[in-house]
Amino acid sequence: MTADILIQVLVSGLLIGLIYALVAVGLTLIFGVMDIVNFAHGEFLMLGMYASFWAFAIFAIDPIVALPLTALLLFAVGVIVYQTVIRRILKAPMLSQIFATFGLMILLRGLAQFFWKPDHRLIPHSLVSGNIALGSVQFGLPQFVAALGAVGVTGALWMFLHRTRLGTALEATAIDREAATLMGIDGQKMFALAWGIGAACAGLAGGLIATFFPIFPEVGSNFILIAFVVVVLGGFGSVTGAFLAGIIVGLIEVLGGFLIGPEYKTAIVLSLLLIVLLVRPRGLLGKA
Amino acid sequence: MLQPTLSEPVRPVAAVPQGEAMLQVRNIQSSYRRVPAIRDISLTLNKGEIVALVGGNGNGKSTTLRAVAGLNALDGGSILLKGQDISSVPAHERVKRGLVLVPEGRRLFPRLTVEQNLMLGGFTTSDAAKREQTLQFAYDTFTVLGERRRQQAGTLSGGEQQMLAMCRGLMSQPDLLMLDEPSWGVAPKLVTRIFETIQLIRRRGITVLLVEQNVHRALEIADRGYVIQTGRVVMEGSGQDLLGNDEVRQAYLGM
Ligand SMILES: Nc1ncnc2c1ncn2[C@@H]1O[C@H](COP(=O)(O)OP(=O)(O)O)[C@@H](O)[C@H]1O
Ligand SMILES: [Mg+2]
Numbered sequence: 001m002t003a004d005i006l007i008q009v010l011v012s013g014l015l016i017g018l019i020y021a022l023v024a025v026g027l028t029l030i031f032g033v034m035d036i037v038n039f040a041h042g043e044f045l046m047l048g049m050y051a052s053f054w055a056f057a058i059f060a061i062d063p064i065v066a067l068p069l070t071a072l073l074l075f076a077v078g079v080i081v082y083q084t085v086i087r088r089i090l091k092a093p094m095l096s097q098i099f100a101t102f103g104l105m106i107l108l109r110g111l112a113q114f115f116w117k118p119d120h121r122l123i124p125h126s127l128v129s130g131n132i133a134l135g136s137v138q139f140g141l142p143q144f145v146a147a148l149g150a151v152g153v154t155g156a157l158w159m160f161l162h163r164t165r166l167g168t169a170l171e172a173t174a175i176d177r178e179a180a181t182l183m184g185i186d187g188q189k190m191f192a193l194a195w196g197i198g199a200a201c202a203g204l205a206g207g208l209i210a211t212f213f214p215i216f217p218e219v220g221s222n223f224i225l226i227a228f229v230v231v232v233l234g235g236f237g238s239v240t241g242a243f244l245a246g247i248i249v250g251l252i253e254v255l256g257g258f259l260i261g262p263e264y265k266t267a268i269v270l271s272l273l274l275i276v277l278l279v280r281p282r283g284l285l286g287k288a
Numbered sequence: 289m290l291q292p293t294l295s296e297p298v299r300p301v302a303a304v305p306q307g308e309a310m311l312q313v314r315n316i317q318s319s320y321r322r323v324p325a326i327r328d329i330s331l332t333l334n335k336g337e338i339v340a341l342v343g344g345n346g347n348g349k350s351t352t353l354r355a356v357a358g359l360n361a362l363d364g365g366s367i368l369l370k371g372q373d374i375s376s377v378p379a380h381e382r383v384k385r386g387l388v389l390v391p392e393g394r395r396l397f398p399r400l401t402v403e404q405n406l407m408l409g410g411f412t413t414s415d416a417a418k419r420e421q422t423l424q425f426a427y428d429t430f431t432v433l434g435e436r437r438r439q440q441a442g443t444l445s446g447g448e449q450q451m452l453a454m455c456r457g458l459m460s461q462p463d464l465l466m467l468d469e470p471s472w473g474v475a476p477k478l479v480t481r482i483f484e485t486i487q488l489i490r491r492r493g494i495t496v497l498l499v500e501q502n503v504h505r506a507l508e509i510a511d512r513g514y515v516i517q518t519g520r521v522v523m524e525g526s527g528q529d530l531l532g533n534d535e536v537r538q539a540y541l542g543m
Contacts, residue, residue, distance in 0.1 A: 165407065165411065168400070168404055168407065168408060169408065169411055171397075171400065172397050172400065172408050175397045175398075175399065175400070176395055176397060178359060178391075178395070179391070179395035179396075179397065180408075181359070181379045181380050182357065182359075182379070182383065182388070182389055182391060182395070183380075183383065183408045183409055183411045183412075183456075183460075184380050184381075184383030184384055184411050184412035184460060185380055185408075185411055186378075186380045187380070
């Protein structure tokens with residue numbers, strides 16, 4: 001009986017952890033390539049959710065079917081944000097960079113509230129709904145599909161970074177921008193690409209959870225804090241690290257919530273952040 | 289060790305029009321945060337030449353190469369590559385035009401593999417067959433690179449890293465290769481290999497601009513040399529002339 005409950009808790013933790021991982025890989029990729037922390041990353045997720053919502057509300061396209069469109073749209077948003085805002089603050093002091101992306105966060109939230117109202121919205125009947133039961137363990141099909149999608153996207157990103165010419169050029173830019181320039185790699189293009197991919201990952205996470213999570217302008221705040229914990233635990237800039245750390249954070253959050261009490265979930269995750277910063281500030285797979 | 293290719297020119301030097309300038313550097317100036325590092329440098333490299341840039345530490349040799357590569361902005365003067373003014377061409381575009389710098393300290397991508405480093409050197413070459421061909425040349429010339437192709441570049445010895453850096457620079461099949469202290473951090477027994485490689489590179493028809501601490505050996509293999517002092521060219525001549533010059537001998541060769 002208790003073993004069943006434990007497995008149930010672990011499965012829930014794993015499923016949500018994979019979503020955290022997908023949000024965090026985009027954040028860590030942007031940071032890894034250009035040392036800028038994107039405080040508006042949760043808003044990219046929010047935009048991905050609204051893209052799914054409107055695709056459903058207006059064109060009756062299911063969020064799962066709309067995923068490629070969501071990804072393309074958010075890729076474009078990422079590139080535009082880079083070209084209009086980030087490019088101007090590349091050499092600015094760190095505080096200016098923080099304020100720029102923080103300001104972007106407030107702007108995007110404000111725009112969402114203005115145009116789409118602060119209401120919580122739901123997508124009523126997606127293609128994926130209902131529960132799956134494996135023995136005594138139960139979980140929602142939407143959550144399962146979202147987790148599967150997160151694994152797929154993270155895996156595809158890993159392949160891109162490690163197995164393609166363009167991806168390796170992005171890695172090279174992250175390691176040593178000047179040396180990459182000497183290879184004939186255009187740093188500006190790589191930065192724009194990192195923002196495009198980072199935003200697309202967050203947007204895909206939004207599209208994947210839109211089938212079961214309420215959609216509202218501040219929804220990003222539910223994820224961004226956890227995403228930071230994941231990035232720190234995984235090691236700043238490490239995509240593989242963020243993937244593993246996302247799972248760990250999901251497990252700890254759900255397990256801690258179960259053992260100590262759900263109202264302490266956030267406190268438990270943030271304690272984890274403190275412990276990592278004290279014991280191993282470079283995270284699991286971060287560069288020393 | 290070196291393959292027989294050493295004695296067989298891949299692109300015969302005679303086929304290159306003699307006397308046509310590969311690089312013309314005209315009175316360039318460059319500074320770091322308004323502090324001038326080079327004040328007046330002019331150089332000419334003819335096609336197929338090895339030209340050495342010598343001078344003591346901090347006299348502006350690296351800054352000159354970085355300015356030519358486009359990493360450091362010019363305060364004045366101009367740079368012509370194959371007759372075209374590239375002074376305002378961005379650094380990454382200069383690679384496409386055939387100008388490559390193997391920088392001071394090598395600047396490999398340590399956590400990427402040997403092969404990934406080489407492939408990055410061929411980033412501007414869209415023809416996969418061409419990239420493969422140069423890769424094969426690198427592995428044939430330096431068998432150790434082939435053996436360690438899947439190993440992280442950061443795990444190689446200093447000499448191996450330098451060979452990797454030079455091969456990486458060759459991957460885009462440049463017309464002009466600039467080498468900043470290629471024998472730095474290389475074990476003495478491998479230094480000869482480095483200088484042999486520079487000659488091998490020239491036999492492939494590539495023009496070489498060489499900065500070296502090892503002034504004697506650099507001038508020995510160079511057709512011509514320039515001596516730089518506090519950011520200015522103070523002397524120029526053939527490699528032999530400079531080697532025989534008393535001032536140069538006293539200042540840089542300790543003889
Ligand atoms: N990154 C830098 N920032 C500030 N000053 C520099 C930098 N690099 C070189 N310098 C200065 O520029 C001058 C020329 O340096 P450099 O070109 O590296 O000389 P060399 O290669 O001949 O040793 C020196 O006075 C050096 O201190
Ligand atoms: Mg130097």
